Amino acid sequence: PVGAPDKALAKKVTKVGIIGAGLMASQFALLFVRRLQVPVLITDLDQARVDKGVAYIHDEIGKLEAKGRLDGDTANKLRSLVTGTTDKSLYADCDFVIEAVFEEVGVKQQVFGEIEKIIAEDAILATNTSSLSVEEIGSKLDHPERLVGFHFFNPVAVMPLIEIVKTSTTTEAALSTAFVVAKGLGKNAVLTADAPGFVVNRLLAKVMGEAARAVYEGTPVADVEKAFGPLGLPMGPFQLIDLVGWKVAAHVQDTMVAHFPERFYANENFHALADLDQVVEKDKGGRVTGFTKAADKLVKQVAGN
Ligand code: 3HC
Numbered sequence: 003p004v005g006a007p008d009k010a011l012a013k014k015v016t017k018v019g020i021i022g023a024g025l026m027a028s029q030f031a032l033l034f035v036r037r038l039q040v041p042v043l044i045t046d047l048d049q050a051r052v053d054k055g056v057a058y059i060h061d062e063i064g065k066l067e068a069k070g071r072l073d074g075d076t077a078n079k080l081r082s083l084v085t086g087t088t089d090k091s092l093y094a095d096c097d098f099v100i101e102a103v104f105e106e107v108g109v110k111q112q113v114f115g116e117i118e119k120i121i122a123e124d125a126i127l128a129t130n131t132s133s134l135s136v137e138e139i140g141s142k143l144d145h146p147e148r149l150v151g152f153h154f155f156n157p158v159a160v161m162p163l164i165e166i167v168k169t170s171t172t173t174e175a176a177l178s179t180a181f182v183v184a185k186g187l188g189k190n191a192v193l194t195a196d197a198p199g200f201v202v203n204r205l206l207a208k209v210m211g212e213a214a215r216a217v218y219e220g221t222p223v224a225d226v227e228k229a230f231g232p233l234g235l236p237m238g239p240f241q242l243i244d245l246v247g248w249k250v251a252a253h254v255q256d257t258m259v260a261h262f263p264e265r266f267y268a269n270e271n272f273h274a275l276a277d278l279d280q281v282v283e284k285d286k287g288g289r290v291t292g293f294t295k296a297a298d299k300l301v302k303q304v305a306g307n
Contacts, residue, residue: 007174007177007178007181008174008178009178009181009182010178011174011175011178011179012175012178012179012181012182012183013097013098013124013126013175013179014097015038015040015097015098015126015179015182015183015186016040016041016097017040017041017042017043017095017096017097017098018031018034018038018040018041018042018043018096018097018098018099018100019042019043019045019093019096019098019099019100019117019121020034020042020043020044020045020099020100020101020102021044021045021046021099021100021101021102021103021113021117022044022045022046022101022102022103023044023045023046023051023052023054023055023056023086024046024051024055024102025058025247026102026130026154026156026158027044027055027102027130028044028054028055028056028058028059029058029154029156029157029158029159030100030102030130030154030158031044031055031059031084032058032059032062032063032158032159033158033159033187034187035059035080035083035084036066036080037186037187037188038183038186038187039079039080039083040083041083041085042083042084042085043085043086043087043092043093043096044056044059044084044085044086044087045086045087045088045089045090045093046088047088048088049088052086052087052088053086055086056084056086059081059084060081060084062159063077063080063081064077090116090117090120091120093117093120093121094120094121094122095122096121096125097122097124097125097126098125098126098128098179098183099117099121099125099126099127099128100127100128100129100130100152101113101114101117101127101128101129101130102130105131105132105133105134105250105253105257107134107135107138107139110129110131110134110139111139111141111142114127114129114139114140114142114143114149115142115143118143118144118145123145124148124175125148126148126150126175126176126179126180127140127143127148127149127150127176128149128150128151128152128180129149129150129151129152130152130153130154131151131153132153132199132203132250132253132254133198133199133200133203133204133207133253133254133257133258134198134257135196135198136149136150136151136167136168136169136196137169137170137171137196140169140171146169146171147171147172147173147176148172148173148176149169149172149176150166150167150168150169150172150176150177150179150180151165151166151167151168151169151194151196151200152164152165152166152167152180152183152184153165153166153167153200153202155202156245156246157245162188162189162190163189163190163191163192163202164184164187164189164190164191164192165191165192165194165200165201165202166180166181166184166191166192166193166194167193167194167195167196167200168193168196169196170196177193198257198258198260198261198262199254199257199258199261203254203258204258206242206254207254207255207258207266208258208265208266209239209242210239210242210243210251210254210255211255211258211266212239213226213230213238213239213240214239223240226238226239226240227239227240227241
């Protein structure tokens, strides 16, 4: 058990680096500029991906301006704080660098390996992994003690939680910085053990997996959704899968199956979300934009079996 970290140990964050410019990364890049008002760099494999991420952020700032949530000067200031680049050398003076790249341990190790050569020795590293071992992600670092898990939820602007994950070596300074940053972002942080799925995804994986299983057993998707209504959840399981992305949801499911086969039905040769993901992936490159379309496909697929 760990007590509340000592805030005095937190490092002042004056520039944030974000590795990855996908939807999740772009969402929290926006949150960093909006709440901390510090320069934020985002990077990705190529300029097209970077440009897409920056365009999303600019677009969201424009929407906030149109809603009257930001005045024109502030909106322009926030836009000017965001830099999209493929030049990783610009990360040299970032004091907090968070990654949101593909959910694969090797990929995350590789990007951190590259960035560690560039950043200062006392810069804090954070991973937005949704279910992988933070300890393993950091195991190839020269200084794994500076790595902390920092897991956002979708939609980042609205969901009030961040899971902060401590490994066996994470320093109090890294942990404390993570808590102070989370507070600065206006989020509630919980400290979780470095166990697969942390807290939230181990529960969600169950809900999503069982919902998919119900569909395989013959209940229409729409009825599964309706059945969840009285539980008071803001979204049914399939709508939630669509929100986080089928690929992400399937990946979390696979991670849980791999670690807890007895709890996640691996023995019955049933990898629900991975199977459902493939149904969708054929047409959509892994990302579904319309819940109804996805639901229709699933119902047809099940009917055809
Ligand atoms: N981006 C930014 N803002 C959004 C948004 C989005 N995608 N979706 C909704 N919002 C904002 C709206 O602008 C609105 O803000 P306002 O009140 O300031 O104008 C506010 O959220 C409420 O939106 P709505 O009234 O349109 O919609 P709802 O009341 O139906 O709420 C919801 C939408 C907040 C998404 C709600 O349905 C919800 O909480 N759903 C559950 C989400 C959830 O469980 N997320 C966790 C997913 S798991 C995960 O991410 C982990 C990963 O590792 C898998």
